[in-house]
Amino acid sequence: xxxxxxxxxxxxxxxxxxxxxxxxxxxxxxxxxxxxxxxxxxxxxxxxxxxxxxxxxxxxxxxxxxxxxxxxxxxxxxxxxxxxxxxxxxxxxxxxxxxxxxxxxxxxxxxxxxxxxxxxxxxxxxxxxxxxxxxxxxxxxxxxxxxxxxxxxxxxxxxxxxxxxxxxxxxxxxxxxxxxxxxxxxxxxxxxxxxxxxxxxxxxxxxxxxxxxxxxxxxxxxxxxxxxxxxxxxxxxxxxxxxxxxxxxxxxxxxxxxxxxxxxxxxxxxxxxxxxxxxxxxxxxxxxxxxxxxxxxxxxxxxxxxxxxxxxxxxxxxxxxxxxxxxxxxxxxxxxxxxxxxxxxxxxxxxxxxxxxxxxxxxxxxxxxxxxxxxxxxxxxxxxxxxxxxxxxxxxxxxxxxxxxxxxxxxxxxxxxxxxxxxxxxxxxxxxxxxxxxxxxxxxxx
Amino acid sequence: xxxxxxxxxxxxxxxxxxxxxxxxxxxxxxxxxxxxxxxxxxxxxxxxxxxxxxxxxxxxxxxxxxxxxxxxxxxxxxxxxxxxxxxxxxxxxxxxxxxxxxxxxxxxxxxxxxxxxxxxxxxxxxxxxxxxxxxxxxxxxxxxxxxxxxxxxxxxxxxxxxxxxxxxxxxxxxxxxxxxxxxxxxxxxxxxxxxxxxxxxxxxxxxxxxxxxxxxxxxxxxxxxxxxxxxxxxxxxxxxx
Numbered sequence: 001x002x003x004x005x006x007x008x009x010x011x012x013x014x015x016x017x018x019x020x021x022x023x024x025x026x027x028x029x030x031x032x033x034x035x036x037x038x039x040x041x042x043x044x045x046x047x048x049x050x051x052x053x054x055x056x057x058x059x060x061x062x063x064x065x066x067x068x069x070x071x072x073x074x075x076x077x078x079x080x081x082x083x084x085x086x087x088x089x090x091x092x093x094x095x096x097x098x099x100x101x102x103x104x105x106x107x108x109x110x111x112x113x114x115x116x117x118x119x120x121x122x123x124x125x126x127x128x129x130x131x132x133x134x135x136x137x138x139x140x141x142x143x144x145x146x147x148x149x150x151x152x153x154x155x156x157x158x159x160x161x162x163x164x165x166x167x168x169x170x171x172x173x174x175x176x177x178x179x180x181x182x183x184x185x186x187x188x189x190x191x192x193x194x195x196x197x198x199x200x201x202x203x204x205x206x207x208x209x210x211x212x213x214x215x216x217x218x219x220x221x222x223x224x225x226x227x228x229x230x231x232x233x234x235x236x237x238x239x240x241x242x243x244x245x246x247x248x249x250x251x252x253x254x255x256x257x258x259x260x261x262x263x264x265x266x267x268x269x270x271x272x273x274x275x276x277x278x279x280x281x282x283x284x285x286x287x288x289x290x291x292x293x294x295x296x297x298x299x300x301x302x303x304x305x306x307x308x309x310x311x312x313x314x315x316x317x318x319x320x321x322x323x324x325x326x327x328x329x330x331x332x333x334x335x336x337x338x339x340x341x342x343x344x345x346x347x348x349x350x351x352x353x354x355x356x357x358x359x360x361x362x363x364x365x366x367x368x369x370x371x372x373x374x375x376x377x378x379x380x381x382x383x384x385x386x387x388x389x390x391x392x393x394x395x396x397x398x399x400x401x402x403x404x405x406x407x408x409x410x411x412x413x414x415x416x417x418x419x420x421x422x423x424x425x426x427x428x429x430x431x432x433x434x435x436x437x438x439x440x441x442x443x444x445x446x
Numbered sequence: 447x448x449x450x451x452x453x454x455x456x457x458x459x460x461x462x463x464x465x466x467x468x469x470x471x472x473x474x475x476x477x478x479x480x481x482x483x484x485x486x487x488x489x490x491x492x493x494x495x496x497x498x499x500x501x502x503x504x505x506x507x508x509x510x511x512x513x514x515x516x517x518x519x520x521x522x523x524x525x526x527x528x529x530x531x532x533x534x535x536x537x538x539x540x541x542x543x544x545x546x547x548x549x550x551x552x553x554x555x556x557x558x559x560x561x562x563x564x565x566x567x568x569x570x571x572x573x574x575x576x577x578x579x580x581x582x583x584x585x586x587x588x589x590x591x592x593x594x595x596x597x598x599x600x601x602x603x604x605x606x607x608x609x610x611x612x613x614x615x616x617x618x619x620x621x622x623x624x625x626x627x628x629x630x631x632x633x634x635x636x637x638x639x640x641x642x643x644x645x646x647x648x649x650x651x652x653x654x655x656x657x658x659x660x661x662x663x664x665x666x667x668x669x670x671x672x673x674x675x676x677x678x679x680x681x682x683x684x685x686x687x
Contacts, residue, residue, distance in 0.1 A: 005559045016547040340543045343504060344557035345532025345608065347525050439504035443543065 027319030028366020035312030036374025096284035097259030123248030140241025156221030339442030355431035363423015457510030488663035536605030595626025
């Protein structure tokens with residue numbers, strides 16, 4: 001039997017029983033719509049979660065921090081005693097510091113491109129530009145060019161020299177006028193490239209008197225947007241931040257003895273990041289890579305998708321039983337027709353194909369309906385959710401979500417194939433029964 | 447003497463029914479020549495329908511040989527039997543077996559779906575056959591809109607659609623009034639005259655007048671016409687007493 005003839009016969013047979021096919025297909029419609037909606041919801045949740053994490057960082061970057069002895073104390077102090085109160089399994093844990101020799105060890109790991117120490121400025125500080133002031137994250141970094149961190153600029157340079165700073169793209173938005181009167185229009189964000197700004201570091205003596213230290217710095221570059229921490233930061237050479245921290249603490253900092261508080265490791269290839277982070281962790285440091293966050297988050301959402309998809313699949317399973325029931329009834333009613341088919345020369349395989357095809361056809365029709373309804377419902381949910389969440393976001397401050405329910409192209413395609421397959425599968429038993437009927441018994445069936 | 451189209455040797459068909467064995471055919475041997483009109487006569491339960499279904503490859507014999515066109519039906523598998531039926535045979539049933547949801551034209555064209563005849567040829571051929579059985583004005587009527595005689599003529603047209611050399615008919619006039627029955631038998635007789643081999647199973651003695659050959663079956667055995675007559679007379683007497 002030719003495929004086109006088979007298709008024609010199947011569509012003819014299905015269209016002759018419209019009401020029954022429709023009723024049976026409704027089950028599949030519900031099941032498929034449930035799969036589409038629930039999986040879209042899971043994907044939408046994942047998408048909005050990862051969108052929020054956009055700029056969690058560069059995937060080739062690993063942030064490495066020292067371990068100060070089992071997490072106890074957290075100071076620069078000596079060995080920390082860790083163990084059970086009984087003391088049997090007790091052990092002494094040495095702090096593992098990011099000294100220069102440790103940095104050399106990390107550099108030696110294959111795949112590591114650069115190792116760059118960095119430090120935050122701990123002291124109170126603000127940035128002043130003309131009459132405007134701003135607070136921002138001040139980072140000292142031990143590299144002469146920020147392009148080593150993968151940062152780029154189209155405004156000025158990424159080369160970092162003493163006396164100059166490179167600023168994140170969002171930092172001008174932080175400036176405010178301290179003398180602004182209520183009701184006055186806030187000043188527009190200043191254009192800072194090649195401008196002189198002042199870094200004002202503040203400390204207090206024992207009597208509570210404020211002591212200020214002012215550095216005049218030139219803005220040598222404005223970084224391109226990364227979506228992450230660099231957008232809101234201002235970069236200085238590490239030595240300069242070190243001396244500011246020493247001034248604020250009133251104590252010298254010896255990186256060779258105490259180690260750096262943080263080191264950025266850039267790897268050649270994002271695929272290696274997790275592996276290299278593991279190796280660094282094995283050396284006793286804390287290594288954090290955005291990859292590990294993403295992996296954990298994605299793993300969670302895959303599980304969520306499977307659970308949601310599974311709930312939809314249960315609905316489809318119920319629909320499958322409906323198809324099996326309809327096909328079994330249909331075969332009982334059409335027993336003589338099956339006998340006739342065989343009498344006029346249909347092979348068992350022809351009969352099997354016809355009935356399997358009809359069952360698959362019901363699955364296909366239901367799947368098609370389910371996709372349309374599921375997709376429409378997902379869109380409706382999207383509109384409602386975005387309106388609601390945008391309202392929430394505007395009340396609480398924060399970026400409104402771009403999408404709540406997301407249907408990727410593969411999902412309806414998969415849902416349609418799946419529902420058709422489920423239909424065919426549930427038609428298997430009735431179709432086999434039809435195909436193996438003894439013609440004479442089928443013809444004489446009352 | 448020509449080689450027989452159908453050769454049956456020692457054919458048996460036993461059923462198990464309620465714990466007892468029913469011998470529907472009990473060692474039947476016969477030859478049917480090509481281009482003959484054979485009527486198989488027998489009362490109900492004589493095994494005549496069993497014989498027809500075995501000849502059509504629609505049922506399996508218990509033992510014996512069936513040879514049609516030099517091919518052994520009893521040795522064919524299901525698939526080979528289906529293909530053999532498709533090329534060689536056309537069936538006509540007592541209850542017509544038309545598909546109620548299809549019109550006359552679609553019913554006639556139905557078997558062609560399995561044979562791969564181009565779609566363009568199908569409706570033309572079906573139309574011609576409906577014309578041949580005198581129903582060209584009824585081609586778009588459903589079976590429920592046709593009389594019994596008309597339905598059986600649609601079934602005859604359907605049996606001819608694959609141009610078979612052998613027509614097997616099981617009580618084709620059983621559900622028809624005399625006039626319709628005669629017209630259907632006339633149609634079958636025309637088919638015989640056009641060169642086909644026709645085998646009709648019936649218990650209606652009036653149908654034998656179209657036959658070139660007659661076979662009488664009683665209790666699963668082939669008997670002579672004289673034996674058959676005396677047995678049916680005996681039964682008639684028994685029932686009248």
